[in-house]
Amino acid sequence: MIVAEIKPLEEIKEMVKDKKGVLLVGCNTCTAVCFSSGKRELELLQTQLDLSLENPKPAFWQVIVRRACEPEMVTEISDYTREVEAILCLSCGIGVQTLSDIFPKKQVFPALNTSFLGRPEKLGFWQEVCVACGDCILHLTGGICPLSRCAKGLLNGPCGGSHEGKCEVSPDIPCAWEEIFTRLKEKNQLNMIRKTKEPRKVIRKPRYLLREDIFEDEK
């Protein structure tokens, strides 16, 4: 899922303090699962803003969309936006951009910092595990992604900073390549990493995905 966290209150206050009416929009998918954009977080943020902003302060409204990344679902909340000057969006960056596109006359503020594609490891602790690189190699690396979990995103085994399971960047961070090595050794699959992998062939530019089987071009 997409992991995000709420921005510092001061930063959000700066964004909305001069507005007359602000609609808080939550998203009920990924970022709600990581406790950043559900009903509870909306309530809490509105209360904090109400208590800490000085008069004249904005009037607040709230609404939650199922998925803020989907234009159709965002369009459903049009009625809520009519009165307000600004939208404070509690969703990942995709949702913020979708709202900005659908409501071009409103100012749309991001209330969250989108962190990464990850998963919860413990309650309140998430880890990045995918970089959406566009060329998955997990079948060759024991199901552990070196692009996200190795600090340097290396493709060809541990660097000289890897020691006793830890990465050179911090004693608290496991070395992904040692994890890969251990996992492959257990599976008797070390040959998967015995040959040097070629440089990556993914071209980094704005990316699109078109699936012919479901694509409908309305002419």
Next chain:
Amino acid sequence: MKSNLERVLREKKFAVTAELGPPRGADPDNVREKARILKPYVDAANVTDNQSAVVYMCSLAASVLMIEEGLEPVFQITCRDRNRLALQSDLLGASALGIRNVLLLTGDHPSIGDHPEAKGVFDLDSQQLIQLTKKMREEGKLLNDRELTKSPDFFIGAAASPFNEPLEAHMMQMEKKVESGVDFFQTQIVYDLEKFKKWVSEVHERRIDEKAFIIAGVAPIKSLGMANYMKNYVPGVSVPDAVIKRLEKASDKKKEGIKICLEVIDEVKKIKGISGIHIMAIGWEEAVPEIVESAGLFPRPAFKE
């Protein structure tokens, strides 16, 4: 033409290299002076490339200054600060400027350096960079197969990590580097001889030493603080407690540091499969002449053209 370092190694002479750290400044004399100190005592000297992800004068410029002083450089280049375009063009430029030895590295992560917010490039890794450099040299082609007007001529070096665990994982890395085209390795600093000997026997078992020269890293310790720092913070260095204790007791720490270094060299010289030493005395280049002389490694071999 072969580099001086390559000739020394191929003629089975025990090689001596050192490290030259470029200054944090646009000051050519700093490099020239260090080069003058080192020149008579080493076969070539490595020029570090933003070592530990800290900004210094670029290693290409410092290498050229060294050549002007008559000291042969080992040009260090990392994948941290350059994408595949810059790596290839810098290597071509280095060869054009007369650089004959390269040490190809992944590079330390920017977060441990002096600009921790810097974007680490890591478009290629050291394994891929070794393959690429060999391809340019042997096939006269770039990564994308485009032909070069002239191939670069390099003696290709890489780093080896004798003290990193698990041993098997790092052995595999070494074997891959050899397969990719490495001619010589320079190892991380050796203090822990017991561990080092175990490592060399593993290297020997896998016959890596038959395919590439192995130069053992050594370094004089200047102070107790430095010893503790290396023990605790430098990735891949193992400083045994006995070494720390000796320094604690010694009244003249520098003298003791050099003595320990000489003892390590003495042992390393006897190990089969080790072709030379690499003295990493960054910031203490003046210690190199004394070490080389006391170790009985002076004068250095000279070749007629």
